[in-house]
Amino acid sequence: MLSKKELERYDRQIMIPGFGAEGQAKLKKARVFIAGAGGLGSPAAIYLAAAGIGTLRIADHDTVELSNLNRQVLHWEKDIGGEKVASAAAKLKKLNPGIRIETIGETITEANATILVGDADLIVDAMDNLPTRYLLNRTAIKKNIPFFHGAVYGFEGRAMTVIPGRSACLTCLYHGASVPKEKFPVIGVTPAVIGCIQATEVIKYITGLGELLTGRLLNYDGLAMKFTEFSVKRDPGCADCGKLREGKKK
């Protein structure tokens, strides 16, 4: 249950119609796996921590570099050279000492993905490459937990929420297509927008509020300041989720 301090801390969101102390208790109980503590992972983690998610499990194998600081707002100049997960945990603990932060400084691989995600209720995809995104998509399907996709390039970003067996997955969307991992242009406000959309989706999923971004790819064009939605249907031949029965839910 919520303490007096928690009731005061989260008062403004508890006031939201349909949210209440019950919604806050659901957030407190939740375990969220954030894959990546970079441009997308930073805003997603900050707002999920501020909202009172009980456990944030953050995975990233990188160390902080000067060129990260235009967008990866969890990391500051004093953190350069240190592990991103340690830097992230230090800031998030200061932001909200009442939540649990677990850090994983390992590379997410085919061999360890299932173990690293562990008993998390969902996966936030804040990665910087497609192969690991596909791997996490498969892991979410295997565990039958939601997958919250986000990606950025320059002033452009996109997001989609995947509920395995009920909505299109990342492989349904991109058909397994791949592009080489390369240095990409980005301005910090773009992952801020997309990371916050991912965090919004996570909060909605956990509390049961609103309509999720499932079966829809939301595209953000910051230069035109325009959001566009594309319909994405499940692919019956999808190599990853095609065999899942419609409506299967944990």
Add this chain to the structure above:
Amino acid sequence: MSVDIEFSSIFAKYTNNQTDIKSQGKTVGECLRDLSRQYPEFGQLILDKSGDLSPSFDIFINGESVYPDTMTHAVKDGDKINIVLLIHGG
């Protein structure tokens, strides 16, 4: 058939700062090749040497995917084709 082709602002430098171009053709492929004739630099990005869609791009017609028969998909007057870059940055 006359269709509207829309794409992100990041490509506007190839199209005289426009992100909505009129194009002609009976199929998606014909419309994209017409776009490529109008703006060859953009065409080189979205189409490979054999005139097929580059794997770095996806196409939506009136907001819906028509994969896998994307290039041969028939279009009608007024259809909107969105060209979407496959992005993966985080």
